[in-house]
Amino acid sequence: MSRIITAGLDGSRESLAAADWAARESLLRDLPCRLVHAWEQQPYKYPTAYAPPAGQELQRHWAERVPREAEEDLRRRYPSLRVSADQVDGQPVPVLLAAADDSELLVIGSRGLSGIGGFLVGSVALSVVARAAHPVVLVRAEDPAASGLRPAEPPFGEVVLGLDLRRPSDALIEFAFDAAASRTSALRVVHGWSTPAYYGMDTGFGYTSGAAMSDLGGELAAQKAIELAEALRPWREKFPGVEVTETSVTGGAAHHLVEAASGAGLLVIGRRSRGSAIGTYLGPVAHAVMHHAASPVAVVPHD
Structure with missing residues (x-):
């Protein structure tokens, strides 16, 4: 296990909130922060004549852009943060469990349910929480109506x-x-x-x-x-x-x-x-x- 805080990314608001929480926790503990995006290439299931030739390249470009843009955003908001970002080929659960094994703490997002007093913990999050060998933190998306970001200091x-x-x-x-x-x-x-x-x-x-x-x-x-x-x-x-x-x-x-x-x-x-x-x-x-x-x-x- 490395002394590092890792956040799982999938491009959603919830995962971006998790990345922000991980960044602030990294600053509190004076540890580096790692962003991980699991990506598995999805083959086209249509006749070749109708599949855009650059389709798979566009998928990969999106997969690489998610962690890169999140890293850039965190660097801009937290200049002293030591942060890196990786796009890892593979299914989300195994990738996140491997990341958890290599981290002091893993942070992932959890989605709110409109009109219901609760949150949706998806199958990926449940599987990771139930099987991870180290602590996992579930983070809700920030309320868009809330003023300002949560502080990185007391x-x-x-x-x-x-x-x-x-x-x-x-x-x-x-x-x-x-x-x-x-x-x-x-x-x-x-x-x-x-x-x-x-x-x-x-x-x-x-x-x-x-x-x-x-x-x-x-x-x-x-x-x-x-x-x-x-x-x-x-x-x-x-x-x-x-x-x-x-x-x-x-x-x-x-x-x-x-x-x-x-x-x-x-x-x-x-x-x-x-x-x-x-x-x-x-x-x-x-x-x-x-x-x-x-x-x-x-x-x-x-x-």
Whole structure:
């Protein structure tokens, strides 16, 4: 793995937003930025007499122009950025997975859905996120009505981390703390939990009182808050300059994460590095967050 930030390009607004995000992240980390455009030549399926002789050359010219123009645009807007651009022959998923293997971070675009409270994560993005060995960031296209570009320097929005205390990952927690530290931003850690079913069971006297349920719920909430604080303690010590807010909430984690990410600079979630009987695996929380969070979403693979 090289210390480089890579953005996948396909010429869309979303991929250009991803390239811009990658450029700003490269400046934050003082790392070079690489733009990669996967291109596979599409043969004509019409009689030769009707196919323009320069058709394939025009396709290749377009494929080479996409990364070149994106590189020129980033150089103009970020003069200190170390940026390169490559047009790579091959299908998008294998090309992007290879790029992810060679990068500290891969950034790709995600498309908004008009009239629906969510975003479209296409098959390429889903395949890459589910299989990449290193973190992948999904970026939405910038709102054309928004004034100005997002800054390459502070202040940034806070970083939000979704943490599962059943299997907390050092790689995931460190990524979130490091992201907050590099941005001089606050870090909000959200842990969602549900009351076990047995908390509503009969006490042996034919009922469970509301007061008893309230006490049990309060005790469990206090316990979860202690567990969350303990999991974060060594990271607070390692990153003393990061302001941390701990939030332990009941109910589905995805809803709370999407809500917390509204206006955030980055939402960080984990993905277990495992497969399933039908192929690569992304859990329901990751799916929901990737489709509905308005902020950029970093998916960090871990054991």
